Amino acid sequence: MAEALLRVERVAKHFGGVVAVDAVSLEVAAGEIHALIGPNGAGKTTLVHLLSGALAPDAGRVLFAGADVTARALHERVGLGLARSYQVTSLFRGFTALDNMALAVQARSGSSLRFWTPVASERALFDEARAVLGEIGLAGRERVHAGQLAHGEQRALEVGLALATRPKLLLLDEPMAGMGPDESERLIALVDGLRARVGVLLIEHDMDAVFRLADRISVLVNGRVIATGGPEEIRANAEVKRAYLGEEQPA
Amino acid sequence: MRRTALALAAALPLAFAAQAADKVKVGFISTLSGPNAAIGVDIRDGFNLAVKLAGGKLGGLPAEVIVADDQLNPDVAKQNADRMVKRDRVDFVTGTVFSNVVLAIAPQVIESKTFFIGPNAGPAQYTGAQCNPYFFSSSWPSEAYSEAAGQYVTQRGFKSVVFLAPNYQGGKDAANGFKRYFKGKLAEEMYTKLGQLDYAAELAQIRAAKPDALYVFLPGGMGVNFIKQFVASGMSKDIQLVVPLWGSDQDIIRAVGDPMLGLFSLGHWTIDLDNAANRKFVAEFEKAYKRLPTGYAASGYDTGLLLDAAIRKVKGKIEDKEALRAAIKSADFKSVRGDFKFGANQFPVQNYYLQAITKNADGRIVHKTVGTVLTARGDAYVQDCKMK
Amino acid sequence: MRRWLPFAVLAAAAAFPLVARPLGWDFYIGFASRIMIYALAASSLNLVLGYGGMVSFGHAAFVGAGAYTVAVLMAEGVASAWVAWPLAVALAGALAAAIGAVCLRTRGVYFIMITLAFAQMIYYIAVGMRAYGGEEGLNLPTRSQLGFGLDLKDDVTFYYLVLAILAAALYALRRTVGARFGRVIEAIRENETRMDAIGFPTYRYKLVCFALGGALAGLAGALLANQNSYVNPNLLYWTQSGTLMIMVILGGVGYLYGGVLGAVALLVLEEVVSGYTIHWQLGVGAVMLAIVLFAPRGLAGLAQGRRDG
C-alpha cells in the first residue's frame, strides 16, 4: 500500500472524566474507502471532530498528505483537501440548493474579500455548483431553499457540500442516516463512484452499505480501535463479533 | 416607507405655526426630569411667577413661554434649542441649569442672534475672552460662590480643607474660585462622576484625610445624597461642612431634614433679605406653589423681572437687537437680591452672603443671613472681555 | 422593495429642501439631515448585526470615535473635510478591528456584553479627555471645510451632502451584500460551523465585516459632529448603542433598507409624539412593543410580507 493520505497517531480526547477517544491510530490511503464502525457511543463522531479539526485532541498527532495538521484549524484542513460532512444535517437553510453549493465552490476559488462584483455574475461558480448538484442527484432542485428539500435530498446536499470543496479525503459521518432504501442506494452509488478519485473515511450504521463499499474496515469500541482489516477479515474476527457484531448481525 | 413619509408630512404643518409679531417668545430649556429636576422646576416656577404677576406679559407684550426638558442631556438640549431657534423663532432662550448644557446650546443660540440669559450656571468661558453681546447671566459667574466659600473658610481659620465636586466644567470652575480665595491647605481635591449617587468611597477618603472643613459643590440630587450619607457616616460632628446656597437649598432641606441644621452656606440671595422686591417674591411664591422658594426660583423670578424691564424700556420693539441689548444691560429693575448690575461681560456684579441654616419662628428650616462675605463682586476674567 | 421605490424616495428627498426652504422650514431640513445621519449609522450596524449576525452592543463607540476625530482635529486647527473625514473613517475602522479581534473570540450573549464593555471603556476615555471637553463635550467653531465653493454651514448644502453620502453608502452596501463578501457573511450568520467546514476562515471575515461596519459608523459620526457642531461623550454612551440597535431591529434586521426605515420611524415617532405629550416615551415604547409582538421582522419585513402574501 502506498504512503497513507491520512495518518492518525494515538489521538485521544476526553471530556471531563469520560474518555471518548483513547489512543486511536488509523490510516486511510488515497482513493481508499475506509469504513469506521462501532456501537453507539464508541466515539466515532468525536473522532471525526478530531480529524476534521473541529476539536483539538488531548494527545496524539494527525498527519494529512505528509504534513502534521494537528494544530491546523477546521477551515485550513479543508484547504488542504480534508473535508467532512455532518451526522446531523448542517446546511445553509435559507439559501437555495444552488447557492449552498456555490458557496462551497467559492471557498476554494480565490479570495472572497470581493466587495463589488455581484456573485450572480460569476458564472464559473454556478456552473461548477450545478455540476456537483447533478452528481448528487439534485439537478432540477437548484432553486429550492435547502430548508425546504426533502430529508433525503438534504442528506445528499450535506455530502455534496463536502464534495464541492474538491477534497482528497472525505470524512462522511453517517451519510445515510434516516434515508429510505432508494435514496440510500443512490448515495451508495455516489460514494462508490468516488473510489480511486477521493479517499473516504465512512462512518455508517448501515452494514449492508459498509460491506459493499469498504476496502477496509476499522472497528471502534469504547474509544479504541479493536480491529482493522478487509471486510472478510472483520466478519471473521472473533473479538469484533463478541464486542459488536454479535448483537447486530449484518443484513 | 411611504407611511412614515406621511407621518412626517402630517407633523410639519402642525409644528409650523404662523409668527405673531406682537408678542414675545421665550424658549425655556431646563432640566425637568431626573434626580436634578427640582432645580429646573424651581427656575421655571420662579420665572412663570414673574410673568404671571405681570399679567401674562413681559414689558407689556403678551408672553409665550415654550418649555422643553433637556433631561440633563446636551444632545437633547441641542435639539430643543435648534427647534426653538429655527422653528419657533423665540426671542430669548433661558432656563438652563447645568453648565454642560449651556456650553452645548449657547453657541447656536448666540449665532442666531437670539439672546441667551443664563438663570443658573454661567460658565467661566463666557465671562472672559468668549464674552458675547447675546450672552447674559442673570445669576452669578460660575466661580463666585466658591470664591465666597474660599473667603469664608479662610476667615474662619480652617487650615485643612477637602474639596469635592463633580468632574465637569462647573466643578472645575468651583475649584478655581475656591482656590483663589482660600489661603490654607487643600488636603484633598476630589472629583466624582457627574450624577453619582453613592459617595461611600469618597466619604471614607474624607475620613482618612481628617480635615477641619469640607467644601462640597454638588448640585441637586447629588447634594441630597451626599449630605444624607455624610450625616449617616458620623463625620458631621468633627468636620464643618460648607456648601453653596444651592447645595443646601429648600429642595435639599425637604429631602434631608433636620441634619441640615448647623450647616453654613454661601449665596447671592437669601430668603430673609430685607427688601420690598424680595418680600413680595417670597410671599407670592409661597402663595402660588405652597412651598418656600429657593435660590433657583429667585434667579428664575429675577430673569423674568429683567426681561420685563428691558422690553418695557424699548417699548416692545424687540426687533431692535442693539437697543434691546442695551436695555437688558442697564438692568433697570428691583432685584430680589438687592443691589444688582451687569459687568462689562454681562455677568452680575453683586454681594455674596454667609448663611446659616436654622429653624425660623414657625419651625421651618431656612437660611438666615449672617453676614456679607464678598461685596459687589464681579469675576476674575472680566478684563479679558473685549466687548463694548 | 419594488425597484423604483428607492429612486422615488431619493427623488422626494432631493426635492424636499426646494419646498422646505421657501416655506421657512429650516428646522426640518436640519431634522432630515439628522435622520439621514442616523440612517447611515444604523445601516452600518445593520451590516454587522443584520448581515453578519454579530449582535454588537457597542456600535456607538465607533460613531463617537468618528465624531471625536473631526472635533479634535478642528480644535487643533484642521478643518478640512478631506483630511478629517477619511481619518475619522480610518480611526473608527481601526478601533473596530482592534475591538473586534478580541470580542469575536466570544459567542452569543458574551459577545453582546463584551462589545458593550469595550464601548463603555471608550466612553469613559472620552469623559476623561479634559483637554477636549471631558464630560462637557466640545463645540466645533465651524463645520468642516469642503472646498469647491461649498459651504457646509448652509443647512441645505449640508443636507444634500448627507443625502449623497447616504445614497452612495446604501448603494455600496447593496453591492457588498450581493458580492462574494456579502454572501460569505450572510452564510456565516446562517451557519458558521458549516462555513468553517467548507473552508472559510470565518473569524477573518467576521472581523473584516465588523471593521467595515465600524468604519461606516465613523463616517456617520463625522457627519453627526458637523450636524450638531458639537460632540460630547453622550454620543458613545451605551444607550446610544441601544438606540442604534433598536433602529435596526425596528426597521428590519438584514434588510438593505432596515437601518434607514428604523431611523426614520424612531426619530419621526419621537418628534411627533414628544410634540403632544411629555410622556412621549410611553407612546414610543408601546409602538415598539407592538412591532416586536406583531411584526417580528421589523418594518421592512412587514412591507415585504404584505406584498408576498
Add this chain to the structure above:
Amino acid sequence: MSGILLLEQSLNGLQFGLMLFLLAAGLTLVFGIMDMINLAHGSLYMVGAFLAATFVDLTGSFWLAVALALAGTALVGMALEVSVLRRLYARDHLSQVLATFALILVANETVRIVWGPQLPLAAPPALAGPVEIVPGLQYSSYRLVIIAVGLAVAAALYFAIARTRVGMLVRAGASNREMAVAMGVNIKRLFTIVFGCAAALCAVAGAMLGPILAVQVGMGENILILAFVVIVIGGIGSIRGALVGALLVGVVDTMGRAFLPHLLRQFLRADLAGALGPALASILIYVLMAAILFWKPQGLFPARG
C-alpha cells in the same frame, strides 16, 4: 494607607456588591433558565423602590413597607411574565432586546405618571446615624444593615436552590432546559415563579438602596448594566457566579474609585492624575470583564458544560 480606610472601603465594596448580587441573581436565573435577555429587570428594581416608598408613607414602618414592596413587585413581575414576556421566550435575543427596551420606556413613563419623577424614602430613624465598629471608624449603621440583609438573602437563596424541589428544578433548567422538560415539570408555572422571585429580589435591592441613593424614574438603567456585567463575569445561569461576580465588581469599583487617583498621583502630575483617576476608575470593571471574557469566554462559572 491606613487599616481603617481599607476596612471601610472593603465594607463599602461588600455593601455595593451584595446589592448588585440581588439584582444579578434574578437576572442570571431568568437568563439561564428561560434564555431570555430582560433589559426591563432594572424597571422592577425601580418599581420595588417606589412601592417601598409608598408603603412607608402608608404604614409608617420601613420594614413592613419592604415586605409589602417585595410582595407587590413579585406580583408585578409575574403579571409582566404572564402578559408579555412569556411570548418572547421562543423568540431570538434581538426581539427580546427590543421588547424589553420598550418595556423600560413604558415602565418609566407609567411610574412617572403614577408617582411623579421621584419619591422621598428615608432609612428608619434608628438607623440614621453611625455606629462605631472599631475604634476610630464610625460606619453608617444603615449600610451595615444592608450588608446583613444582603448576606441573609444570599444565604436563603443558596439554601432554596441547593435544598428545595423548586431549586433543584431551577438548577436543572439552567444547565439543560430539555432535561427540565423531560422531567415533566410544568415549565410555564416554574418560569412564572422564577420570574416572581427575581422581581422580589429586585424589590429588596430597590427598597434597601432607596434611602441611600434616590427613588427616581430611570434609576434602574445604570445599575442594570452593572448587573449584566456581573452575570457575564460570573457565567450566565450560575448563582455562585453571580455572587462572586457581584462582589468582584463591588470591590473593584469601590477600590478603584478610592485608591486609583492616589495611585496615579505617585506617577503623574496632580492635575493629570485628578483628571485621569475618575475616568480610569470607571473603566476598571469593564476592563475586568473584558479580561475575564478573554481568558474564560463563558465567564468564571459556566452553568452549561
